Amino acid sequence: MPDPLRLGIAGLGTVGIGVVEIVVRHAELIAARGGRPIEITAVSARNRSQDRGADLSGFAWEDDPVALAQRPDIDVFVELMGGSEGAARAATEAAIAAGKDVVTANKALLAHHGQRLAEAAEQRGAVIRFEAAVAGGIPVIKTLTEGLAGNQITRVMGVMNGTCNYILTRMEGAGLPYAEVFEEARKLGYLEADPQLDVGGIDAGHKLSLLAAIAFGTRVSFSDVELEGIDRVSIDDIRLAADMGYRIKLLGVAQMTGRGLEQRMSPCLVPANSPLGQLEGGTNMVVLEGDSVGQVVLRGAGAGRGPTASAVMADVIDLARGTRLSTFGRPATSLAAPTHAKAMAPAAHYLRMTLQDKPGALAKIATVLGEAGVSIDRMRQYGHTDASTAPVLIVTHKTTRDAIDHALKGFAATGVMVGEPVALRIERV
C-alpha cells in the first residue's frame, strides 16, 4: 500500500466540513481512484468548541492555521478560510514556504495575490490548485487548464454568482423590485456579510480574473475587471428586455482584443432562448470558446457544501495521483502582464429612456445617436399613463461602449430626457 496523502484543513465552515465528510465517507472509493489513501492529519478553525455536526476527534487540532500549514506531517494544506488577507494569506504563504501543496477555495486571495503565490509555489516545487474557487462544483478550472489546452481561447463568459442570478430571476418571476428581492435574499442568508461582494459583482469579478489568466496566459489582473453590479437593474428593464426576447444576467466576459485583455463583469442582455438566458436561480454557467473546440458550456451548482467540497476533493485526488500543474496552466514567470482594454469589443446595446412627450423629442434622440455613429436596429415607444412623458426602448446595431457613452452625453444636452437613460450591453452568446 503506498503512503497516504495527508491533508491539513484550515477552515471548518460548511465547505470544510463537507470535505471532512467526503474523506471519511468515501475513503475506499477515493483511495482506489487516487491510487493511495487520503487522510486528514490536522484541522484548524477559529473556535474549537463549536459543534459542527462532524466527528473531528481523530484529527490533530491547531488553533493557528499558520502552525497547521507548517506541520511536517501534512502534504497538502487545504485552505477554506476565505478572505484575501489575514490568516488565509499568512497560512497559505507559510504552507508554500514549507514546500506544501495548496488546495484552496479562496478566489479573493488568488485574485489579489495569485501571481506572487504562484511564483513562490513554483520556486519551491509546490502546486496550488483552486477548482473550488470558481463556479463551485463545476470543474471549470480543469476544463480550461487541461481539457481545452489545445485551443487558443477566444472568449470566456460566465454567470458565476448564484446570489445575483437568484435575485434577477426572482425579480422577473415574481415581478418584484430589486430592493425587495435583495431584502428577501438577505433574510434567506444568501448574501455575503458585505453584500457588495455579491451584488457589486466583486466575487464574480475575482473568479473572472482567474479564468482570464488561464485562458490568455496573462497575470491575474483583478483591478482591470470593469465591475458593474446589479443594484441598478430595474424590474422595468427586466420586463422590457423580456419583451424583446432577452434576459438580464450578471455576466462576466473576458476576451483578448487587438488592444489588449478586456474583462467585464456587468449586467448584460442575452437571448432568452440561449443556455445563458435559460439559467434559473442559483445555478452557475460558464461558456468557454476556443479556436478548435468552438463553444463548450458547463452548468452546475455554483456554491453549497457538497458541490464546493467536490471541487476541493478533485484537486486533492489529482495531487494523490501525482498530477502537478502550474497554477495558471503555464509557469507563472511566463505569464504576460496584460494590457488592459476598456470595453473595446463592439456589441449591440439596449437603451431605455423616458422622453418628454412633445413634438421632435424622438427626432433629437435619433439625431444624437446618428452623430455618435450609433445605428438603430429596433425601437419601441410604449404607451404611458403619465401624459407628459414617453418611455422609449432602443436596440442598437453593433457599436462600441465609447460611442454609447458619447450618445448618452448627447442625450443630456437635448433637454428632452426625463431622468437618466439606461444602457446595457447585449452580449452575443
Place this chain on the structure above:
Amino acid sequence: MPDPLRLGIAGLGTVGIGVVEIVVRHAELIAARGGRPIEITAVSARNRSQDRGADLSGFAWEDDPVALAQRPDIDVFVELMGGSEGAARAATEAAIAAGKDVVTANKALLAHHGQRLAEAAEQRGAVIRFEAAVAGGIPVIKTLTEGLAGNQITRVMGVMNGTCNYILTRMEGAGLPYAEVFEEARKLGYLEADPQLDVGGIDAGHKLSLLAAIAFGTRVSFSDVELEGIDRVSIDDIRLAADMGYRIKLLGVAQMTGRGLEQRMSPCLVPANSPLGQLEGGTNMVVLEGDSVGQVVLRGAGAGRGPTASAVMADVIDLARGTRLSTFGRPATSLAAPTHAKAMAPAAHYLRMTLQDKPGALAKIATVLGEAGVSIDRMRQYGHTDASTAPVLIVTHKTTRDAIDHALKGFAATGVMVGEPVALRIERV
C-alpha cells in the same frame, strides 16, 4: 529546453489532419502549456498520395500503422483510424507492447477491448487516454475521471450521437417523417458507412459503456447496453410528446441500481424545457450526477475536425505535462465485473395506441394497465378523421419496464387495439 514529446499519428482523415494543424499552428502555445515542445515524428494512413490539404513533408511516413506504433522515435501513438478490429487494434496493441502511451478517438475499440488494452497498458507502465472517443470536443472523460473524482456517481446521461439528434430535431422542426430525414442526412454525409452505427444507437452505446466503466468502477461492458435505435420514432410521437411538454431524444443512461449496472441507449422523452430537451441539431450534451456535486451538465460539439482534434490534443498535452492516469480512473485489474440489470430503474412512461372506436375499448385498456400495476398520470384521447379508430395517449406514473411489457401483452389480448402500441420511457432529468 526539455525534450519534446514525439507523436506518431495513424489515420489522416479529418481528425488526424485537425491534430496536425493544431500541433503546427499552436506549437508555441502548447509548448508553454505542456512544459515541453510537442512534435510529430511520423504519420501513417492507407493512401500516401492523397492530397489532404496539409503539408506532411516534415514527418516520416509509414505505410503500416503497426510499424509506426513501434518506432523508437515516438513517445505517443495517436490512433485515429477507427474500427474495433484490424489495423487499429493491431497497431494499438503493438504500441502498448512497445511501452508507448496511446491517445485514441476510437470508441469501438475501447468498448470491445478496453479491459484487455487497459490491463496490458498498465502492466507496461503505459497510459491510454481517449477524451476524443466520447462526445467530441466536450471534455467529459476528464470531468468524470478527474473533476468529479470525489463523488460517488449516481447517474450518467447523454445525447452523444449528433446525427441522431439532428434527425430527431429536424423531423420535429420540418414536420417530416423519419425515412425522409434519414435520406437527407445520408445525402449530407452525416451518416456512418453503416448507418446502424448511428441510428441503431451503437456508436452512442459504445460511448455510454466507456462512461459507465469510469463512473461505476466496472469493466467496460458494451454487450450489456440495451440498445434501441431511433428508426421506429414516428413524427406522430414527436408531435404528441411535444403536445405534452416533452421532446424525444436518443438518450444514453447508465446508473447503478440495487440489482446491478443498468445501461440503456434508447429514445426517451425528456421535459422540453430541460437542458437536454432544449438541445438542438448536432450538439452533444452529457449530464453527470454525483452524490456531492449534484448535477453537472456539459454541452458542446460532438464531432467535427476542430472539436475532436481539441480533445486529442488535451490528452497529448496531459502526457506532456506528466499526468499519468489509469485508463478508467483506477487500476484496470481493480475494476469489478458488472452485474447486468435489465432496465430496472422505474420511470414514467409514454404510451401511444390506436383503439377501435367502440364502447368499452378504453375501459379494457385501463383494466389491463391496472392489472399490470401501472397507474395513469394523464390520458388524452384525440379527435380523429377515421371514424372507426381513436388515438389514445397515456402518461403513466413511475413504473418498471417489466410492468409496461406486461401491459403491452395484455393490450394485444383485448381485441380493441389497431396496430402496435408505442411505449417510450420518460427520463427524469
